[in-house]
Amino acid sequence: MKDVKCECGHVNPHGTVLCEACGKILDEQTNPAELLDMRYEGSARRSQTYNKTFIDKIWNFFSSVKVGVWLIIITLIASSLGTILPQEMYIDLPADVYYAQEYGWVGKLYYQLGFNNLYGSWWYLLLIAMIGISLVICSLDRVVPLYKALKAQRVTRHEGFLKRQRIFGVNESADENDFMAIKKQLKEKRYQVREENGDILAEKGRFSRWGPYVNHVGLIIFLFGGMLRFIPGMYVNEDLWVREGETAVVPETDGQFYIQNNKFILEHYDKNKDKTFEKAISMAGEVVKNYQSNVVLYKRVGENLPGEKPKLKKIEDYKVRVNLPLTYEGYSVFQASFRSELNKMSFALTNKQTKKSVGELRVDLRDPKTKYDLGNGYSVEILNYFPDFEFAENGEPTTKSRVPNNPAFVFRMVSPEKPKGETSFVAIKQTIEPFGDNQYKMAFKGIETKNISGFIVRKDSTLWAIILGGIIFMIGVIQGAYWNHRRIWIQNKNGQVWVAAHTNKNWYGLKKEIETVLKDTKLVMPDDQVQTEDTDKSKEKESV
Amino acid sequence: MVTISSNLLFISFILYLVATLFYGGSIKSKKHTSEKEGTNRWGQIAVLLTIIGFVSQLGYFITRWIAAGHAPVSNMFEFTTFFGMALVGAFIVIYFIYRTTLLGLFTMPVALLVIAYASMFPKDISPLIPALQSYWLHIHVTTAAIGEAILSISFAAGLIYLVKAIDQTKSSKQTFWLEMVMFALVAVLGFVTVSSIFSGTGYHEKFNWIDKHDNAQVVEYTMPSISGPHKGELLTKDGFKPLFEVPAFINAKKLNTVIWSIMAGLVIYGLIRLILRKRIAAALKPIVKNIKLDFVDEISYRSVLIGFPVFTLGALIFAMIWAQMAWSRFWGWDPKEVWALITFLFYAAFLHLRLSKGWHGEKSAWLAVIGFVIIMFNLVAVNLVIAGLHSYAG
Incomplete structure (x- = not known):
């Protein structure tokens, strides 16, 4: 392809519409009566000049603003579809059950179309990827010739x-x-x-002309940051539940960090103390004021030997609250949720006739003893323990999990009167005496619960790209919008x-x-x- | 403090209302174009009233902040009121760039509607749940609202453009849709009117009903029920019997409010038409005759250019920073987040169409209208209809 020499003497690249130096119209097709189309200074853009090879076609497709706008509009509509019903990550039932159950045939269709996880679907990611490609090609197609043309312009x-x-x-x-x-x-x-x-x-x-390209660079870096997440190790996102008083290893840290949960605190607003909010609290019922876990962060000292208790060095005390995560060496621990768990149950061994208690015992539901000696010849043995009791299909008692959600016991109660012991099956709100009439019973005395803090452990090594991209994008947008x-x-x-x-x-x-x-x-x-x-x-x- | 605060808000509302009348007067008494020569006496008074009103509303904001201990942008009433204030503020800024009182005549009624709409929600100062306890609440929410307000100015300018440019002598798609926009504004007025009437008379009626999980529930209506809840049983003695019943997955109470608003809107609109004897947009046409199309087009475009970076910063960047701290992830595809992204994408498309495809004038004005519809959808529907982390409104 030949370059075009203008009558002013400047040599323009092939495809130039307006001479870069003097502005003379080089392209005969422009209508002499109309005002000039000054976009990109009439410079020679690759996409407007070549359209032969396969690469040309791809280049021209993605460099078109029309295509770019269509991609934006399609992404916009697709995104809105995902807000019609809640996305999968916000529901607490299996997706195949939830949508049909909550929203009938509409929900079923929504699920079948894959809209339950719309933003993670291959076609949504493809749309974002195409926007990314469009950003790169669009910008390159314009910024280089524009820069050359503005640089070459002469006064006359x-x-x-x-x-x-x-x-x-x-x-x-x-x-x-x-x-x-x-x-x-x-x-x-x-x-x-x-x-x-x-x-x-x-x-x-003139620098405001670079605004769009600067913000496109920012967006590309931002999208690149999003892609980095797919590299293993760049992004850690784990749930961690720690009971009060216990210490747990922080996941994905190679066993380096341990976290001890001293106390979980849940506070509500008090109508009588927070007078300003009195009316609003009366309307809403209870309003949570604070979720907090008082924790201690430890670091392991020395090698991690299997089977050996790790030596820990205290790093810091911290109160993890919503909005105030504990951050250390790139890892952040967020207060995400909590739950209470049954911790201890106490019973009194009671004579059914006299209703007199002969001794009490407290069963640690995580770690029950097999025998509790109450003195004077009284003792209780736990023959069987079902932390999360239910009846199996064959009618036998069984446990669903190891979590004490619904504890049940088979006790043997030994007394001077019955040295061989009496057996009793005790669950919440029910007692079964398999061999008929017992003289003694296990009277329920009380229950203690324990809080478990739910943390999210996160390490996001992609944040730098996201932040950098965001800053560059903002600079570019402002540069392009606030200057002319x-x-x-x-x-x-x-x-x-x-x-x-x-x-x-x-x-x-x-x-x-x-x-x-x-x-x-x-x-x-x-x-x-x-x-x-x-x-x-x-x-x-x-x-x- | 709370009383002072609500009084200041009331004063500002009245001032805006009076200012609107003066804007009208400034257009009527004007013989020259607004672009070249200065603002006339009426216009000057209107702008002065607007500024005093704005300062008064700023007083409301500050006193309520002091009373609550946090920036009053944490529930539907507070946020929408703030949005109304930002709208007035954005108008004042744009006014001092372009010096046209006509823009005030179109912006102030919108701001008035927004503030009136806000006051239909519970006005109690609400405590902050843990996730909201962050200074990013103030930064993110206020910046986003200011961005949206500036973008809304482009809607007002777009509206002026359309009123002037669209030929009202024969009906067309354009006249229909422009009139729909007018009707939508009137319907908001309808909502405000019926809500005020029924809350003024203290109307109440209770229903027992069955929700979609077959649980018995109680619902209290504050307007006579047209649409009744699923298997509803009226408990109030002299209550109004519903005309029809809706399935369990539809919120009958909200639907009822919508029906009342549209009915009231239709009545008001009908009365207006009866008086004017032509379309609202047609009646407004003489008012805009002195402004140049190209000039309003530029105001509309300029507002988008000014508002877009502010919106992006507030509704996306600051939002992400806060989300990272509160929920451990900067982006979570929550409906409100997605709709902020949609707004961003829409205005990005707007700018691309304008810069590269030459969508000026009427096309651009329609886009400004659609943009405002998206912003309003995000404000109203996403909070009230679609459940999510941001649905803090009752």
Whole structure:
């Protein structure tokens, strides 16, 4: 492909629409009556120039803003679909049951379409990936030629270029003083003023043209950060339940860190103390004020030998609260939830007739003893223990889990009267005496519960990319949105003085600025060729 | 302190209302275009009233903050009121850039509706649940609301554009949809009216009903029931018998409110039409005759440009920072998060269409309207209809 040499002498790359240096129209297809399309300065973009090979086609597809906008719109609609019903991660039943049960056939359909996990579906990720590719190609296709064109621009511009700017005006004469005043004003307005043969180009805010590309780079880094999550070890997300008083190893830390839960605290707002909230609390019932776990973080000292108790060194005491995670060496422990668990149950061995207690025992539901000696010839043995009792299908008692949700016992009660002992099956709210009438019974005395703190242990080594991407994106957006690239040309043509101006946005501001710049001169305010058209049109409409 | 606070809010509401009338006056008495020459006397008074009202509302915000001990942006009433205030603030800023009182005439009624709508929710100061106890509550919520408010100015400007540009001499798709927008605004007024009437008369009726898990429930209506709950049994003696019953998965009480609002909206709209004898948009047309289309188009675009970065910062970036601290993940696909993303994507598409595809003028104005609909959906529907972490409204 051949480069194009303009009459001004500048050599432009193949495909250039407006000469990079003087702005002369090189592409004959543009309509001479219309205003110039100033997007990307009429530079030679790859996507507008080549369309032969397979790579060209892919490049052109992704570099199109139309495709980009469609990708955004499709992602937008897809995202909204995922909010119709709760996503899988917010439900507490198996998905195949939940949707049909809660929402009938609608829910069933929702589940069958895979919308229950929409944001993790392959096609949603594909959409995001395509947006990512589009961002890269779109930006490259435009930023390079735009940069070259803006760098190559000369002060003196071609007549056709000036005439076909949106802001354009002709003055018959202007003297040296006018030019001096204009230059002074322009400099006061922080324009960079360049001169060439008495022609002026004033320019400012060119860097705002890079805003979109900077924010695209930020987005790409952000998406890259999201991808990093798929690399093993970069992202740790584990649940950790620790009972009060116990110490547990922090998962995914190679057994390096241990956490001891001293106490879990749940506080509610008190109507009588927090007077300001009195009404709101009465309306809502109970409002939680605080979830907190007082913990101690330990680090293992020395090697981790299997079967040996690890030596621990205390690192710090910390109160883990919502919004205040414990963070150490990249790991964060968040207060996520809690539950209470039955801890101890106490019984009294009681004579059924006299209703007299002969001794009490407290059973640790995690670690029950086999025999409790009550003295004076009384003792109780636990023959069988079901922490999470239920009847199996064959009618035998069994346990669902090792968690004491519904403890049940088979006791043997030994007394001086019955030295061989009497057997009794005791569960919550029921007692079964397999061999008929017992003399003694296990009277239920009380129950103690223990809180278990639910933590989330998280290490996110991708955060730096997310943060960096976010910052760069914001810089780019602000750069592009809050500054404008403005240029004013004041040039001698055919013995007249021509004024033309261009901005990438905010024409109102540009016009006001030109007004002040031309204020003390003989030059008149140039016309806005778009706005005159508009008002004419609207006048026509109104008169009809 | 709470009394002072609500008085200040009431004062600001009245001032906004009076200011709106003055904006109207400033347009009527104007013989020249708003762009070149200064604002007339009426307009100056209107802007002054707006600023005093804004300061008064700022006073409401600060006194309530002191009373509650946290920024008053933690429930539906507080957030929506703040949004109304941000809308007025955004208008004041844009006014001093472009100096057009016409924008005030279109923005202030929207702000008034927003604040009136807010006051239909429980106004009690509510305590903060643990997740909300963070200074990021103030930063994230206020920035997001300010961003949304600036974006909403583009809606007001877009509306002016459409009122002026759309040919009202014959009915078309455009006239229909523009009138729908007008009706939607009137329907909000309808909601405010019926809610005030029934809460003023203290209307109550109770139902026993069966929820979707076959549990017996009790629900208390504050408006006469048109749509009754599933297998509802009216407990109040002289209560209004429902006209029909809805299935268990639909919230009958909320639906009832919607029906009443639309009915009231239709009545008010009908009365307006009866007086005007033409479409609302057509009646507004003479008011906008002096403004240049290109000029409002630019205001609309500029508001998006100013608002978009603020919105992104508040509703996405700050939100992510807070979510990372409160819930251990910066993004969790909660409905409110997703709708913030949707708003972001929508305005991103808006900017791309405008920059590269040349969607100026009418197309751009319609997009500004759709953008506002999305923002309102996120404010109203996501909080009240779709359950999630952000559904803190009763």
